[in-house]
Amino acid sequence: MxxxxxxxxxxxxxxxxxxxxxxxLIYVFIIFGGVSVAVMAMNWLERKALAHFQQPIADAxxxxxxxxxxxAEADQFVFxxxxxxxxxxxxxxxxVIPFGPSQAVSDMNIGILFMLGVSSLGVLGxxxxxxxxxxxxxxxxxxxxxxxxxSYEVAxxxxxxxxxxxxxxxxxxTGTLSxxxxxxxxxxxxxxxxxxxxxxxxxxxxxxxxxxxxxTNRAPFDMAxxxxxxxxxxxxxxxxxxxxxxxLAEYAAMISVSSIAVTLWLGxxxxxxxxxxxxxxxxxxxxxxxxxTFLGLAAIAFIGVVRxxxxxxxxxxxxxxxxxxxxxxFIALLLLVIAVAGRSADTSVxxxxxxxxxxxxxxxxxVAVFMYLxxxxxxxxxxYRFDQLMRVGWKVLLPISLAVLVLTAIVGVLVS
Amino acid sequence: MVxxxxxxxxxxxxxxxxxxxxxxLTRRNVVVILMSIExxxxxxxxxxxxxxxxxxxxxxxxxxxFITVDAAAEAAAGLGILIAFFRNxxxxxxxEIDLLKW
Amino acid sequence: xxxxxxxxxxxxxxxxxxxxxxxxITRRNVVHAALALIVTLLSVAGLYLMLYAxxxxxxxxxxxxxxIMVLFLFVIMLVNIExxxxxxxxxxxxxxxxxxxxxxxxxxxxxxxxxxxxFPDRMMSLPESSNTQQIATMLYGDAGKMGPYTFAFEIASLxxxxxxxxxxxxxxxxx
Numbered sequence: 001m002x003x004x005x006x007x008x009x010x011x012x013x014x015x016x017x018x019x020x021x022x023x024x025l026i027y028v029f030i031i032f033g034g035v036s037v038a039v040m041a042m043n044w045l046e047r048k049a050l051a052h053f054q055q056p057i058a059d060a061x062x063x064x065x066x067x068x069x070x071x072a073e074a075d076q077f078v079f080x081x082x083x084x085x086x087x088x089x090x091x092x093x094x095x096v097i098p099f100g101p102s103q104a105v106s107d108m109n110i111g112i113l114f115m116l117g118v119s120s121l122g123v124l125g126x127x128x129x130x131x132x133x134x135x136x137x138x139x140x141x142x143x144x145x146x147x148x149x150x151s152y153e154v155a156x157x158x159x160x161x162x163x164x165x166x167x168x169x170x171x172x173x174t175g176t177l178s179x180x181x182x183x184x185x186x187x188x189x190x191x192x193x194x195x196x197x198x199x200x201x202x203x204x205x206x207x208x209x210x211x212x213x214x215x216t217n218r219a220p221f222d223m224a225x226x227x228x229x230x231x232x233x234x235x236x237x238x239x240x241x242x243x244x245x246x247x248l249a250e251y252a253a254m255i256s257v258s259s260i261a262v263t264l265w266l267g268x269x270x271x272x273x274x275x276x277x278x279x280x281x282x283x284x285x286x287x288x289x290x291x292x293t294f295l296g297l298a299a300i301a302f303i304g305v306v307r308x309x310x311x312x313x314x315x316x317x318x319x320x321x322x323x324x325x326x327x328x329x330f331i332a333l334l335l336l337v338i339a340v341a342g343r344s345a346d347t348s349v350x351x352x353x354x355x356x357x358x359x360x361x362x363x364x365x366x367v368a369v370f371m372y373l374x375x376x377x378x379x380x381x382x383x384y385r386f387d388q389l390m391r392v393g394w395k396v397l398l399p400i401s402l403a404v405l406v407l408t409a410i411v412g413v414l415v416s
Numbered sequence: 417m418v419x420x421x422x423x424x425x426x427x428x429x430x431x432x433x434x435x436x437x438x439x440x441l442t443r444r445n446v447v448v449i450l451m452s453i454e455x456x457x458x459x460x461x462x463x464x465x466x467x468x469x470x471x472x473x474x475x476x477x478x479x480x481x482f483i484t485v486d487a488a489a490e491a492a493a494g495l496g497i498l499i500a501f502f503r504n505x506x507x508x509x510x511x512e513i514d515l516l517k518w
Numbered sequence: 519x520x521x522x523x524x525x526x527x528x529x530x531x532x533x534x535x536x537x538x539x540x541x542x543i544t545r546r547n548v549v550h551a552a553l554a555l556i557v558t559l560l561s562v563a564g565l566y567l568m569l570y571a572x573x574x575x576x577x578x579x580x581x582x583x584x585x586i587m588v589l590f591l592f593v594i595m596l597v598n599i600e601x602x603x604x605x606x607x608x609x610x611x612x613x614x615x616x617x618x619x620x621x622x623x624x625x626x627x628x629x630x631x632x633x634x635x636x637f638p639d640r641m642m643s644l645p646e647s648s649n650t651q652q653i654a655t656m657l658y659g660d661a662g663k664m665g666p667y668t669f670a671f672e673i674a675s676l677x678x679x680x681x682x683x684x685x686x687x688x689x690x691x692x693x
Binding site: 419420422423424426427435437444448450454458461462475480482484486488489496497498502511 | 688
């Protein structure tokens with residue numbers, strides 16, 4: 001046996017030429033296994049390297065400089081107007097979102113109605129974009145996407161109504177449609193609506209969370225715009241700046257529906273454990289959170305600076321990141337100073353500033369948790385097929401949301 | 417400037433109504449005729465809401481909501497008929513929809 | 519809160535509504551007509567807001583602009599009227615139709631000028647903040663009694679059910 005191996009290792013010709021089938025077979029196995037492992041490693045390496053290469057600012061500059069291609073037979077005016085409709089409706093929802101008790105653009109009395117109306121207008125932008133591209137794939141993608149959005153709007157509207165029902169269970173027995181009024185109702189009743197009438201609030205929140213992912217065409221409901229399914233769906237024919245408008249509208253819609261979910265169920269701008277851990281000392285501890293968060297972010301940026309390779313190519317990046325870390329640290333210091341200075345409960349400017357910063361911070365913190373969940377869903381879950389998607393929307397979510405609405409009304413009447 | 421009175425809203429509603437009537441009477445495309453019917457219904461709604469504000473009660477607004485609901489049902493039914501007919505004859509020209517003529 | 523700039527907003531919204539109304543009935547391309555109708559519906563919703571009817575404005579946007587017009591656009595795309603964009607827009611009897619409509623407009627103007635004294639402009643005595651609640655009282659009833667429109671509300675829900683069933687059955691391939 002050993003001289004068999006030595007005979008191969010000492011030879012100067014390949015096994016194929018030497019006629020040795022055994023070693024040729026061994027070679028084949030090595031190549032097959034090795035190439036498979038190398039392909040897997042290469043795939044992983046490509047994603048890692050691309051993630052380091054791709055940066056948002058470079059992406060934005062590239063999109064603005066790309067050539068603006070319009071299909072030949074497309075309807076020019078409608079092609080131009082479609083991304084604008086999506087963008088305008090995505091941004092219009094922000095006029096009713098409250099970051100604090102007085103930190104909103106306007107407190108409409110029909111805030112929730114406005115939000116529902118504007119998001120149903122967003123469907124029009126997608127339909128019109130698919131039509132204007134004058135091509136099959138965008139048209140099918142647009143029809144599917146808008147059918148999906150319309151279906152999940154129904155369930156979304158019903159659970160929103162059940163959340164508004166819960167606002168009417170306060171002392172004077174009147175509910176309100178205004179967003180600030182809904183958070184005030186949660187404040188008055190001392191409980192976030194997600195925990196009210198357990199498990200009704202929780203089920204309503206879960207239905208809204210599912211419906212909002214479907215409304216914004218995000219994974220796992222992104223059949224209409226997935227690259228492997230429909231060549232990017234309704235925005236296939238859009239390039240450069242127009243496509244970036246669609247992406248902007250999509251991410252803005254994600255943030256706005258997350259804000260709606262936070263306002264309706266998670267207590268808006270209220271800090272956690274408002275009833276359980278109350279009192280000035282607990283208020284002070286919770287008011288330190290904004291400063292500590294920025295301190296943590298500054299520390300992460302600083303660790304990134306330290307971990308960079310010590311090469312002359314990276315000097316500018318290091319300086320930039322160190323400056324950013326310094327800025328974050330400065331903001332953290334500022335917030336901590338405000339938190340300490342506004343500790344007293346009088347109505348000085350420092351105390352009011354401290355309160356406002358606290359409200360905005362807790363609201364944005366909850367919205368940031370939702371945004372991270374969006375990315376987590378996209379990475380983890382496989383896509384729904386389109387008929388499964390419609391089945392879930394109509395046959396699962398709609399009956400459950402109707403049941404939640406009826407049960408909330410019954411329990412609300414029984415309790416008061 | 418003249419302060420805006422109820423009559424101004426009524427004039428706008430009347431103009432929308434007349435535009436809708438012209439659309440129904442003169443266009444050939446069935447979808448445009450249905451859209452002109454929606455214009456007529458909107459004109460009526462505007463009239464009702466203007467009068468509701470004039471009288472100071474909410475009966476006009478509730479009636480307008482019912483008309484909106486009714487318009488939704490009618491649009492669904494009308495477009496369903498259109499699709500069912502389009503499968504047969506492949507046209508949306510109202511002059512060619514004459515299967516029942518002698 | 520006193521409203522500001524009422525005449526300017528009114529004239530702007532009214533002009534927008536009328537111009538897009540004209541566009542609806544005159545455009546050859548049906549998708550353009552549908553988009554013009556959306557603009558008309560939104561400007562009428564703005565006029566409702568000026569008439570202190572925020573709930574009706576919200577219902578108009580959600581149902582009309584967000585629901586019915588999406589339905590129209592779906593049907594326009596499914597019906598795919600490429601061929602009809604080369605047809606004539608107006609039918610043969612268009613002078614007769616136009617004349618009848620102008621006569622109707624003349625009748626309206628006559629009625630308005632004669633009855634101008636009959637339309638006093640009274641302010642609504644109820645505050646705007648509870649507009650939704652008052653409409654709900656009229657629709658659902660109050661404290662155990664039925665409101666003036668509760669029965670009609672229930673019938674309207676039956677109407678919608680019938681419309682859904684009708685649309686589904688009419689568009690099925692095999693009944």
